[in-house]
Amino acid sequence: MTITPPKRGDVRFVQLGHEISSLGNATASSSLSGVPDPLETHRTEKVLIVGAGAAGLSAGFLLERESVDFEILEASSRYGGRVRKVEGFADFPIDLGAEWIHKWIGAKPPFFKQLLAGKDRRFRTFPDKPQTHSVWKGGKLRERNWLRFVPLPTDLKFTDSTWFDALNTLATPGVLKKIHFNDPVASIDYRNSEVVVTTDSGLTYVGDAVLVTVPIAMLHRETIRFEPPLPAYKQAEIKKEKMPGGLKVFIEFSRRFYPDFVHIGEPLRLDLMNECSYYDATAGKHSDRHVLGLFTQGARAERYTAHQTDDELFKYVLAELDDIFDGQASQHYVKHIVQDWTREPFIQGSYSQRKASAKELAKPVAGRVFFAGEAMNPSGKTIAVHGACESACSAVSDMLTRLSKQ
Numbered sequence: 001m002t003i004t005p006p007k008r009g010d011v012r013f014v015q016l017g018h019e020i021s022s023l024g025n026a027t028a029s030s031s032l033s034g035v036p037d038p039l040e041t042h043r044t045e046k047v048l049i050v051g052a053g054a055a056g057l058s059a060g061f062l063l064e065r066e067s068v069d070f071e072i073l074e075a076s077s078r079y080g081g082r083v084r085k086v087e088g089f090a091d092f093p094i095d096l097g098a099e100w101i102h103k104w105i106g107a108k109p110p111f112f113k114q115l116l117a118g119k120d121r122r123f124r125t126f127p128d129k130p131q132t133h134s135v136w137k138g139g140k141l142r143e144r145n146w147l148r149f150v151p152l153p154t155d156l157k158f159t160d161s162t163w164f165d166a167l168n169t170l171a172t173p174g175v176l177k178k179i180h181f182n183d184p185v186a187s188i189d190y191r192n193s194e195v196v197v198t199t200d201s202g203l204t205y206v207g208d209a210v211l212v213t214v215p216i217a218m219l220h221r222e223t224i225r226f227e228p229p230l231p232a233y234k235q236a237e238i239k240k241e242k243m244p245g246g247l248k249v250f251i252e253f254s255r256r257f258y259p260d261f262v263h264i265g266e267p268l269r270l271d272l273m274n275e276c277s278y279y280d281a282t283a284g285k286h287s288d289r290h291v292l293g294l295f296t297q298g299a300r301a302e303r304y305t306a307h308q309t310d311d312e313l314f315k316y317v318l319a320e321l322d323d324i325f326d327g328q329a330s331q332h333y334v335k336h337i338v339q340d341w342t343r344e345p346f347i348q349g350s351y352s353q354r355k356a357s358a359k360e361l362a363k364p365v366a367g368r369v370f371f372a373g374e375a376m377n378p379s380g381k382t383i384a385v386h387g388a389c390e391s392a393c394s395a396v397s398d399m400l401t402r403l404s405k406q
């Protein structure tokens with residue numbers, strides 16, 4: 001067994017072998033197949049992760065498992081990013097961001113294997129199949145219950161937990177204690193063999209590689225300065241990708257006056273990047289309440305996101321529901337909660353739209369600036385939580401392979 005001597009004090013050793021191949025996705029194992037000797041002990045370095053969403057936490061989890069030193073730099077005061085839950089609003093926990101398990105997206109991070117198969121005992125799930133449908137179009141509400149027979153891919157939902165709970169179980173205490181909150185990364189300097197990351201408050205972190213997992217909208221807006229600037233192809237792909245606005249609203253009513261699902265506009269356009277619907281948020285849950293959800297994203301979300309405050313936005317929503325249901329919304333209103341992701345300062349939108357090449361977006365730069373996140377899954381399985389996690393598996397695997405060769 002060969003041991004490469006460490007360069008600096010902060011260097012750790014890690015064995016790249018069967019352990020790492022347990023990262024287990026196709027990309028991970030294929031890139032690892034180039035490792036010359038699985039028994040050889042390689043030197044690994046310190047990794048800086050920017051962003052503590054699904055991708056950043058997954059990367060931390062994987063690095064922790066491989067005993068690789070890392071730190072996570074998070075701009076906001078929370079971890080989870082677009083995966084967030086609220087407890088106490090209803091008699092079941094509510095996902096304010098990602099809510100459905102889109103099995104059809106096909107990403108398979110190994111730590112979610114059982115969950116995606118609906119077999120993880122810690123997180124009970126059920127197939128979400130609304131039975132009563134209406135369509136609100138041209139100022140008229142029409143019953144369209146036959147929509148339940150349309151063979152669309154069925155999503156799973158959590159019975160008594162949330163996407164946040166699943167992620168939180170994955171994000172071990174070992175990862176959480178390595179997160180630095182409330183300090184956005186302002187610049188990444190990779191001119192030399194070390195990467196120097198500086199935050200808004202002026203703190204500087206030095207690592208041998210950085211994994212950038214911020215939303216594509218934040219890269220698009222150039223909120224992080226790269227030194228030298230990212231290569232032209234990468235900048236072009238970042239500009240090509242879109243991440244429009246999106247939001248969720250949950251409203252409790254004293255009685256139920258709505259069907260399981262109300263499609264706002266054409267229900268069968270199959271335009272997954274442009275959604276707007278009200279849905280019974282208690283379906284499949286153990287709940288005695290009447291809670292209606294609104295999920296909208298893309299062009300159809302614009303009339304909601306045009307409002308500058310949650311109060312104005314909610315007034316618009318209530319007026320729309322009163323239009324649809326003859327004033328019953330105001331009559332039976334109890335309380336509401338608004339989560340407009342467009343106005344979240346470090347998110348600024350919903351999710352990517354598959355306009356750019358995820359493979360190009362994910363390509364590392366100079367062998368030390370790596371990218372992961374829902375828009376950057378090289379397998380193309382973008383948009384969803386498990387896609388973001390899978391992108392972290394690919395990036396970490398690639399990073400460790402490259403670092404081991406340096």
Ligand SMILES: Cc1cc2nc3c(=O)[nH]c(=O)nc-3n(C[C@H](O)[C@H](O)[C@H](O)COP(=O)(O)OP(=O)(O)OC[C@H]3O[C@@H](n4cnc5c(N)ncnc54)[C@H](O)[C@@H]3O)c2cc1C
Nearest residue numbers: 051053054055075081082098099100185346373374384385
């Ligand atoms: C309304 C809505 C509904 C959705 N529904 C679903 C669904 O049902 N199912 C599903 O699978 N997916 C859904 N998604 C998508 C899913 O939430 C995302 O794909 C996933 O959570 C993205 O994870 P991520 O780690 O790539 O990014 P994020 O979760 O956005 O994490 C990025 C992190 O980077 C931080 N950050 C930003 N800038 C900086 C900086 N300069 N320095 C340091 N940190 C920074 C942010 O604060 C954030 O914590 C939905 C998203 C939205 C908005």
